[in-house]
Amino acid sequence: MEALVIGAGPAGLMAARELARAGLRVTLAEGKPSAGRKLLMAGKSGLNLTKDEPFEDFLAAYGARADCLRPMLEAFGPEAVQDWAREHGQQLFTGSTGRVFPRVMKASPLLRSVLAELRGLGVDLRTRWRWTGWQDDAVSFDTPEGPQRLSPAVTVLACGGASWARLGSDGGWSAYLASDALAPFRPANMGFLVDWSPHMASHFGQPVKGVELQAGTARSRGEFVISATGLEGGGIYEVSSALRDGAPLLLDLLPDLSADQIAARLAKARARDSLGNRLRKALRLEPAKLALAMEFARTAPDLPAALKALPVPLRGPRPMDQAISTAGGLRLEALDAGLMLRARPGTFAAGEMLDWEAPTGGYLLTACLATGLWAGRHAAAYARAL
Template sequence: MTEKVPALVIGAGPAGLMAAEALGAAGHRVVIAEAMPSPARKFLMAGKSGLNLTKDEPAGVFAARVAGGAAPASLRDAPPGYLNEEELRSIVEGFGPADVMDWARGLGIALFAGSTGRVFPVGMKASPLLRAWLARLASQGAELRVRWRWTGFADEGLAFDTPEGSRVLRAGATVLALGGASWPRLGSDAAWVPWLRAAGVAVAPFRPANMGFRVGWSAAMAPLQGTAVKGTRLSAGPLESRGEWVVTATGIEGGAVYEISAALRDGAAGVVDLVPDLDARALAQRLARPRGKLSVGNWLRRALGDPVKVALLLEWGRTLPDSPAALAARIKALPLRHAGPMPIERAISSAGGIEAGALSPELELSARPGIFAAGEMLDWEAPTGGYLLTTCLATGRHAGRAAARRLDHELSAAR
């Protein structure tokens, strides 16, 4: 059974819903096909610990952080239609932090910015925003079809498994927003990759992003499992973070780790400064004081003021240097020893996806005109802290508007 629809969005996460909103605002009726029993499951999970919508900083600064995870911005060497760093930056600047905040407030959601500039709903949860968003889409005439799982291309249409059996939809314009490969149980299972590759669309392999790292702790670290590490600086390659992180039974997790995770994953050495607010000389003077009858652990605890920091030093810093200057240097640049990233199933997001060369600046697939893509399907990655969600919204809006322009052009040509 084949059905013709004006516009189709596949995937009811943030990018897909924003694409549908853009199409609806342009006057086009949209069908939203979602494989799961309900929409935006990963979005709702993110909201359980406080929905970080965006970060309150200038659009240009924000976009530059995102564009650092795009393809190199070499316009001279890029093939025609290549979505490069400058183009991703332009998309995000077109719907940056201030725009996201205005959009959320327009849905009746009160917001606040934390001390780091991260923006949250006052109620912290994602569900009130999602309910208001779905109501807006319904008022535009959008139709949400759940348990409609895309199964690939069918001649000039797109095939689905549905509660009523196999169906084929033919749309004037389609936006794909099926997510990446992290948290597959919530819907982003990357099942679409072979279908797009078979259609001639280049897709880079997926890798975990914004994830923790495995560590084979010694038995001495067992009492510290679940303990937050505060007041340190983590760095890897060009990235660094001053946030908190957590010692877990199997490794390290938390915002500070996620902020440097891309460089760690790609082979950069990780370094921990256990006392970032104290320079090496002052620390060496502190360590030069007589130890007396104190054990090494108690002596270090007195010098560092935190048993967790001492435990990490003894875990990752042995054999400890004898001289105060050398020990201070070790404390200020402690090697972060890990056994690789946590699996992609546990990552907050994923890197990889549809390669830039397969897309026009409008996010249209060169191999399949009339089909656009957005969100984590694209080959980019962004740090946590609001960057990821805002960019999904921005690319969804960009693709939805481009799809609407295509439909408008076709309607004008048909008259």
């Protein structure tokens, strides 16, 4: 019995493992010259595997898709991800925010071990195999050896989202599926563009800490960075879906002080000092916070209130190909409970190509692994029943 997995990212690697463990002969087709390229990119800033927190809190990060993903994350959630990484020789540590990382802070040792396991299970990895859809019941590829057609008993699609095309996630697979099965792609976990005045240039690259970000009902106390084009970083990513959907960005530059306390401190400042000096001396604002205050609150009629809810005018999100992840893709309603396409029995889907989103912090990788395992197990069960 033969199985095919398309895409050698985290979801595809996990699906291939489950199919091979079930005794199927597995071909793993990857369009790029090597496997796991986006995983390796994530490891360059420290591979955040998952997050150690109560399960219901973890699940809530998936928003409207939490109920759909619940069984998959119950089967392979944060604890299982950590056990899996340890099985592959990774020593882990948990940061102060609950984020879990390998001690080596990179993805390459883990990926090498995963690929070695797949080789031991007999998985045949084919690189530079670009999926080109179906011809009748056969799955078609452009390959270095020319066009290839396979007719597996089951197929798992793990083709990625639509960001970072150079790493393999370009959303091109959407051309091979019915339009009513797809939700439009949108950027997720991305930075936002801001038209800065010239005085901000000296602060480009500076981190901003100890600020609360608000976008609609979404809030974050995460760190972010002032860049030449706008705002980037984890704090922005946590509220990015609300910002993308039109909520204004408000910054509380002094979340541990009330507006009255701010007003009282400013009242004690020397009146002849410049506004910048009064903010710096009375409120001890760090340079990056002070720059933001001067950029957007200089003429505010109620300065304490403005510092508690500083409006930052955004010009929109950064381009989708520069986003960490994407929303949209293959609608979960187009799949059954085992992640099989209702319109194409025997074909399953997993990973970021599915229509769900979550903030950074370990949620993305955990759900990719969980859906890959779920699709692989259900594909194997389907094959055995043929």
